[in-house]
Amino acid sequence: MRIARVVLPVVLACSSLGPVPHVAGQPLEGNPSRGAAVFGQCVACHSVESGVHLTGPSLARVWGRRAGTVEGFTRYSEPLKHAAVVWDAATLDRWLEDPQTVVPHNLMTFPGLKDARQRADLVAYLKAVATGQAPPTASGGGMMAPARPDLKTLGPERRVRAIRHCGDGYHVTTEDGRTVPLWEFNLRFKTDSSPLGPSRGRPVLLPAGMQGDRASIVFASPEEISRTVEAKCP
Structure with missing residues (x-):
């Protein structure tokens, strides 16, 4: 009974201090709804729609998958393609904290998410996405990739x-008859072979830069570039 009388005050004293803090090495339990908000930091480079790849691959089904194997994504770094890493709670947590520590020399430019709680929430969200249980966002749907225009629908001025x-x-003439002169260093040639890309043989001019002195011309395929550009001075 003497032991009980000593232990009980200690237990009560500890309980009055609030929740037991997280112990290093033990995984935090994440909240998918909070994780959906954290994923807002990722949407510029990743979508959670299957088959929709941006700068990085779709993260719709990464849970339980070996790194570097998402179907349809062909731009993995060599180190990531050959890494013996399977994405689960532990490996995703380490990757989100510091990608270069997990797979050195990979092409991920993200410096890492240092907040353990945010990492746990994001991992929980990715697991929920993979299992078809993604929480609704404020707009009522799943987290979507940034909206891109359908380049086939642009008008003659583009x-x-x-x-x-x-x-x-470069001197770029559009279908409305206007010709725009651009310094060659300020004009980018791009291709978009996705369903949102331009029609074949009908590249489009897109303004860029805050000063209005830069632009991109988007083609349906690379071979169209050399067929369209003419080297000619008046």
């Missing part, structure tokens, strides 16, 4: 009719 290169500049 559809490119001709591109002429002269000296250090």
